[in-house]
Amino acid sequence: xxxxxxxxxxxxxxxxxxxxxxxxxxxxxxxxxxxLVSGAQLSQSDTMARASNFxxxxxxxxxxxxxELSELGNSTAALARRDSIPLxxxxxxxxxxxxxxxxxxxxxxxxARRQLQIVLEDMVSRSRGFVSLVKTKSRExxxxxxxxxxxxxxxxxxxxxxxxxxxxxxxxxxxxxxRNLEENHRHSRDECFNRYPx
Numbered sequence: 049x050x051x052x053x054x055x056x057x058x059x060x061x062x063x064x065x066x067x068x069x070x071x072x073x074x075x076x077x078x079x080x081x082x083x084l085v086s087g088a089q090l091s092q093s094d095t096m097a098r099a100s101n102f103x104x105x106x107x108x109x110x111x112x113x114x115x116e117l118s119e120l121g122n123s124t125a126a127l128a129r130r131d132s133i134p135l136x137x138x139x140x141x142x143x144x145x146x147x148x149x150x151x152x153x154x155x156x157x158x159x160a161r162r163q164l165q166i167v168l169e170d171m172v173s174r175s176r177g178f179v180s181l182v183k184t185k186s187r188e189x190x191x192x193x194x195x196x197x198x199x200x201x202x203x204x205x206x207x208x209x210x211x212x213x214x215x216x217x218x219x220x221x222x223x224x225x226x227r228n229l230e231e232n233h234r235h236s237r238d239e240c241f242n243r244y245p246x
Contacts, residue, residue, distance in 0.1 A: 092160040098151055099164055103171045106144040110175060113137055114182055122193045130190050134183045141175050191244035198236035205229055 117133045120126040148168045155161050206229055210219040221229070 092157050092163075095151065095155050095157070095160045096163060096167075099148060099167050102144055102147050102151070103167060106140060106171065106175060109140050110137055110178060113140075114178075117182065117186060120189075122196070127190055127193060130186050134179055134186055137175075137179045137182060141172060141179070144175070145172060187244045188246075191240050191246070194240035194244060195237055198233060198240060201236065202229060202233035205232065 113133050113136060117130060120130050145168065148164065148171075152161060152164045152168070155164060206218075206221070209221060209225055209229065210216065213219075213221075213225075
């Protein structure tokens with residue numbers, strides 16, 4: 049029987065490589081969240097424990113995104129992030145539904161399947177309600193920031209127009225200049241309401 053440089057036979061080396069290869073596959077599967085045991089082999093309590101873990105994970109992720117949303121500032125980047133958070137929440141709910149669907153499909157016990165269906169429907173319903181509230185609050189915050197920025201731009205444009213006409217402070221502008229600035233301000237405010245409707 050031929051031996052390799054480490055003193056192992058070809059069969060022993062091949063077996064060792066197969067074990068290493070399978071270990072790597074299992075490690076990769078675990079890191080991607082695939083179950084090592086199918087739902088059919090899990091007890092009802094194990095199935096429900098997994099469902100509970102999935103639900104807790106979703107709640108934690110949605111709460112973390114909601115906290116991030118409440119801590120955002122008023123910059124343009126913050127506005128863009130504020131708009132993307134509800135979409136990210138929707139993606140989290142879809143991921144949760146997919147994981148629960150796999151668990152449901154793999155579970156053969158009818159009682160466990162009924163319980164999973166109830167947990168899934170309840171969690172998705174509560175999560176969608178939460179996301180709806182977050183969307184409304186996000187839109188309101190974004191609209192208020194937009195309106196504030198429109199007013200700041202209006203005041204800045206007024207001051208710049210005063211400076212350009214060699215007037216200082218909060219000067220009185222001609223009716224024509226004032227009307228143009230006020231129209232621009234009104235247009236900017238209208239854009240805020242169109243972009244972030246009540």
